[in-house]
Amino acid sequence: MSENVEAIHLRKHYKPSEIALKALKYVFLLCIALVVLLPVLWMSLSAFRPADQITIFPPNFFPTVWSAENFQQVMDEIPVVTYVINTAKYAVIVTALSLLFNSMAAYAFARINFKGKNVIFTVLIASMMIPFQVIMIPLFMELHFMGLYDTYAGMIIPKCAAVVGIFFMRSFFYTLPRQLEEAGRLDGLTEFGIFFRIILPLCKSALITQVVLTLTGCWNDLLWPLLMISSPEKRMLSNGIVYFVGQDVTQYGPSFAAGVISIIPLLIMFIFGQKYFVNSIVSTGMKE
Amino acid sequence: MSWGKRLTGYWNKPQHAAYLFIAPAVLIITLFCIVPMLASFGISTMNITTYFTSSKFVGWGNFAEAFHDSKFLNSWKVTGIYTVCVVPIMICFALFMAALVNSERRSDKFFRTIFILPIICSSTVTGLMWKLFLDPNIGWGIYAMEKLGLPSMDIFSNVKLAIFGIVFITVWSGFGVSCMILVAAMQGVSTSLYEAASLDGANAFQKSLHVTIPGISSTLWFILITQIIASFQVFDLVYVITNGGPAHSTETVVSYVYSNAFTTNNRLGYSTAMSEVLFVVILLVTVLLYSRMLAQEKNGGAQ
Numbered sequence: 104m105s106e107n108v109e110a111i112h113l114r115k116h117y118k119p120s121e122i123a124l125k126a127l128k129y130v131f132l133l134c135i136a137l138v139v140l141l142p143v144l145w146m147s148l149s150a151f152r153p154a155d156q157i158t159i160f161p162p163n164f165f166p167t168v169w170s171a172e173n174f175q176q177v178m179d180e181i182p183v184v185t186y187v188i189n190t191a192k193y194a195v196i197v198t199a200l201s202l203l204f205n206s207m208a209a210y211a212f213a214r215i216n217f218k219g220k221n222v223i224f225t226v227l228i229a230s231m232m233i234p235f236q237v238i239m240i241p242l243f244m245e246l247h248f249m250g251l252y253d254t255y256a257g258m259i260i261p262k263c264a265a266v267v268g269i270f271f272m273r274s275f276f277y278t279l280p281r282q283l284e285e286a287g288r289l290d291g292l293t294e295f296g297i298f299f300r301i302i303l304p305l306c307k308s309a310l311i312t313q314v315v316l317t318l319t320g321c322w323n324d325l326l327w328p329l330l331m332i333s334s335p336e337k338r339m340l341s342n343g344i345v346y347f348v349g350q351d352v353t354q355y356g357p358s359f360a361a362g363v364i365s366i367i368p369l370l371i372m373f374i375f376g377q378k379y380f381v382n383s384i385v386s387t388g389m390k391e
Numbered sequence: 392m393s394w395g396k397r398l399t400g401y402w403n404k405p406q407h408a409a410y411l412f413i414a415p416a417v418l419i420i421t422l423f424c425i426v427p428m429l430a431s432f433g434i435s436t437m438n439i440t441t442y443f444t445s446s447k448f449v450g451w452g453n454f455a456e457a458f459h460d461s462k463f464l465n466s467w468k469v470t471g472i473y474t475v476c477v478v479p480i481m482i483c484f485a486l487f488m489a490a491l492v493n494s495e496r497r498s499d500k501f502f503r504t505i506f507i508l509p510i511i512c513s514s515t516v517t518g519l520m521w522k523l524f525l526d527p528n529i530g531w532g533i534y535a536m537e538k539l540g541l542p543s544m545d546i547f548s549n550v551k552l553a554i555f556g557i558v559f560i561t562v563w564s565g566f567g568v569s570c571m572i573l574v575a576a577m578q579g580v581s582t583s584l585y586e587a588a589s590l591d592g593a594n595a596f597q598k599s600l601h602v603t604i605p606g607i608s609s610t611l612w613f614i615l616i617t618q619i620i621a622s623f624q625v626f627d628l629v630y631v632i633t634n635g636g637p638a639h640s641t642e643t644v645v646s647y648v649y650s651n652a653f654t655t656n657n658r659l660g661y662s663t664a665m666s667e668v669l670f671v672v673i674l675l676v677t678v679l680l681y682s683r684m685l686a687q688e689k690n691g692g693a694q
Contacts, residue, residue, distance in 0.1 A: 128491060129498070135488070136505045139563065142524040143512065145531050149523075162531040204415040211412035215405045223417065228681060230424045232673040233431075234624045234645055236652070237666035240659065241427035241434065261423035264416035267617060271572075274609040277688070278579060284405070293399075294408035308575045315510065316568065323513030325627070345515060355523060362516040369511035377504050 143366075150174065150359035157355050173360035181343035182336075187368055190340040193258060193328070194321035200263040202313055206306070208264070209272030210298050214284065231266035235326070243330055258331045262321070268313055275309040276302065315376070322369055340365055435664035440657045453664030463665060465639055466647040469554060473643060474622040476558040481618055482611070484562060485569035490599060493574045503574060506567035514564070518631025521560050522547060547633050550640040557628055557641055564628075569614050573607060580606035612684040616677055623673050644669050 145164060149157060153170040177183065211217065212224050242261065243252075251257025279302065287297035303310070328339040347354075347361035402408055435453055439446035457463050488506060492499040512520065524532035527545045537543040546556040580603060588598045604611070626645040629635060635642035635650065642650075644665070652662035 132491060132502050136502060139505055139508060139567070141535075142520050142532065143508065145524055146516075146520045158529050160528075162529060162534050164531055204419065208413040208416035211409040215409040215412070217406045217409035220409070223413065225678075225681075226425070227417070227420060228677065229674055230420055230428060232620055232677055233424070233428050233670050234626075234648075234666055236626070236645055236649055237431050237663060237670065238424060238427035240652075240663075241430035242423060245423070245427060245430075261419065264419040266420060266424075269416060270617070271613055274613045275576075275579075277609050278576075293403050294405055294412075298412070308578070312572060312575060315507075319510045323515075325513065325515055341513060341515065355529065358519060359523075362512075362519055365513060365516055366511045373508070373511055 146359055147363050150356070150363045152356065152359075154354075154356050157359075173356040174364070176357045177347060177360045177364060181346070183340070183343070183364060185336065186338055186340040186343045189337060190322060191368070193255065193339060194318050196255075196259050197262045197321050198314055198317040200259075201265055201268055201317055202310060204264045205268035205313070206272045206276075206303065206310065207298065209269045210276055210302060212269065213273040213276035214279075214281075214302075227266045227269065231270070239326070239330065246331070252331065253333045253337065255337070258328060262327075265317075268317070271313065272306070272309060275306050279305060318372070319369060323365075340368075431663050432667065434660055435667050437660040438658075439660040446660070449660070453661045454668065456661065457665050457668060462639060462642070462647060463644075466642050466644045469639075469641060470623060470625065470643045472554055473558060473561075473625055474619065476555065477561050477622045477625075478615070478618050480558070481562050481566055481569060482614060485566045485573055485614070486611075488566065489570045489573035489577060490603075492570070493577045503567075503571060507571050508567065509564040510568055512564065514627035515631055517560060517564050518628050521556075521563075522632050525556070548637050550637050553633055553637060553641045557625075557632060560628055560632070561622075561625070565618075569618075572610060572614065576607040576610035577603055608687065609684075612680070612687075616680050616684070619676060619680070620673055623669060623676075 148164065148166055150173050151169045151171065152166045153168055153172060156166060156168055212220065246252055246257045246261070249257070251260070283301050283305075284297050287301050292300060323341060324339075325341045325345060328342055329345075332338055332342070344361045344365045347358040402411060436448060436450055437446050438449045438452070492502045492506075509517065521532075524530045525546055527533055527543065533543055533546075544552065546552050584602045584606065585598060588602050593601065624645055625643050626649060629641050629643055629646050630649070633641045635646045648662045648665050648669070650656075651658050651665070
C-alpha cells in the first residue's frame with residue numbers, strides 16, 4: 104500500500120537521479136536473477152545432450168544435438184512414477200499434519216500465558232539444536248522397537264512436528280494485536296474457535312511459507328527415507344535419484360537427467376503455487 | 392452444570408487450553424527428538440561401534456580424546472569460517488534484496504519468484520549442479536567466468552577457496568527463502584507507522600532503519616537463530632561437493648562426525664560424543680541470542 108502511494112508520488116516529479124537509481128536497481132536485480140537461473144538452466148539443457156557432447160570444449164550453453172537417452176537410462180533403472188507417488192504421499196501428509204500441530208503449539212507459546220511455558224519452550228528450542236546425525240541412530244532403534252521400521256507411519260509421525268516450524272509461526276503470531284482474542288471471547292468463541300477462525304486466517308502468508316518449506320523439505324529429504332525404508336517399492340524419489348548423483352559420478356548425462364527429474368514435480372507445484380506465496384499477504388484486517 | 396460442560400469449561404480457559412494446543416507437537420518432539428537425544432548421551436560415554444559389534448563404557452574418554460584430535464579441532468575451524476561468512480552474508484543480502492522487491496508491483500513479484508526458485512533443488516541436486524557448472528573441464532560457468540576476464544580456477548580443488556565456494560552455494564540456495572520470509576514480515580508492518588514517519592520528514596533510508604527493522608525484529612531473530620544453527624550443522628552440500636576435501640579444508644564438524652561413524656572408523660560412541668560437543672556449543676550460542684531476543688521483546692520490540 105505504502106509502495107503504491109510512493110509510486111504515485113514518484114511519478115509526479117521524476118528526477119534524473121531517481122531514474123538512474125531505478126535503472127541501476129533493475130540491472131542489479133537482473134544480474135542476481137541470472138546467477139540464480141543459469142546453473143539450473145544449464146543443467147536442464149545438459150540433460151538433453153548425448154554422452155559425447157557433454158565433455159566438448161569449449162562448452163556451449165545450448166546443446167547442438169538433442170537426445171533423450173539420459174532420461175531413458177534413468178527411467179530404465181528406477182520406477183520413477185511409483186517413486187513420485189510415494190514421495191507425494193509422504194510430503195503431503197507430513198505438511199498437512201505438521202502445519203496443524205506446529206501452528207497450534209506456536210499459538211499457545213506466542214499468545215497464552217500458562218504454567219511452565221518458558222521451560223517447555225526452552226527445552227523445545229534446545230532440541231532444535233541437536234544435529235540430526237546425533238539422534239539418527241537412537242531414533243532409528245526406537246522406531247524399529249515400535250515396529251514402525253519400513254512403514255510410512257514410522258517415516259511420517261516423527262516429522263509431524265518441528266521446532267523450527269513452531270518457532271517460525273510463533274514469530275508471526277506474536278506480532279498480531281492482543282485485542283483479537285478478547286474480541287473473539289466477547290463473541291463467545293472457544294479457544295480453538297479463536298485460533299481457527301480468527302488467528303489462522305490472519306497468518307495466511309506465514310502458513311503458505313511453511314507449506315512451501317515443509318513440502319520442499321520432505322521432497323528433497325534424503326537421509327531420513329534412506330534410513331527408514333528398505334522395501335524397494337516404498338522408496339522415495341530422492342533415494343532413487345541419489346544412485347545417479349552420488350559422490351563419484353562418472354556418467355554426467357544420467358545424473359543431469361536424474362537432477363531434472365527430481366526438480367520437475369516441484370517446479371510444476373512452484374509454477375502453480377507461486378502466486379499464493381509471492382502475492383500480498385496484507386489481509387491482517389488490523390491495518391488502520 | 393453437567394460433567395461434560397464442566398470439562399469443556401475447564402479446557403476453555405486459555406491457560407488450560409494452552410496445554411491442548413501444545414500437546415501433539417510436544418508429544419511428537421519428546422518421543423522422537425528428546426528421547427533419542429537422551430539416549431545419545433548414553434552412547435557418547437561408550438566405546439561402541441556403529442553396528443554394535445562391541446561396546447565398552449569409557450565415561451568421559453571420548454570427550455577427552457576429541458579435544459586432542461587435531462582433525463576435530465580443524466573441523467571446528469572450518470565450521471567457524473563457514474558460519475562467520477554465511478550468516479552475515481545471508482542475512483544482509485536477503486534483507487537488502489527484500490527491501491528492493493517488497494512491493495506488490497509485478498516486477499517485484501517476478502524477481503521474488505526467481506529468487507526462491509533454488510528451493511526446488513535438493514542439496515544433492517544443488518551440489519551436483521554447481522560442482523559440474525564450475526568444473527574446469529565441462530562446466531559452462533567457469534568458462535563464462537573466464538570469458539568475463541575472471542581468473543579461471545578449479546574452485547573445489549583449491550585448499551583456500553573450496554570453503555568459500557560452499558559459502559557461495561549456500562547463499563545461492565538459501566537467500567531467496569529468507570528474502571521471502573522478510574518480505575512477508577515487511578508487508579505486515581503497519582502502514583500507519585510509515586505514514587507517521589513520512590509526516591516527521593523521514594527519508595526512505597531512515598524509514599527502513601527506524602520503522603521496518605524494529606517492525607520485523609522478531610522475524611530477523613528467527614532467521615538469525617535458525618541460520619546460525621543450520622550453519623553449525625552444515626553437512627549435505629559439503630558431502631555432495633567436496634566430501635571434506637581437499638586436504639580436510641572443507642571438513643565441517645558434522646562431516647567429520649559422519650565420516651567417523653559411517654565411512655572411515657565406524658566409531659559410533661566417539662562420533663556421538665563429538666556431536667554432543669557441537670550440540671553444547673550451539674546451545675550456548677543460541678541461549679545467548681535467545682535471551683537477547685526475549686529481553687528485546689520485553690522492551691517492546693513488537694506490540
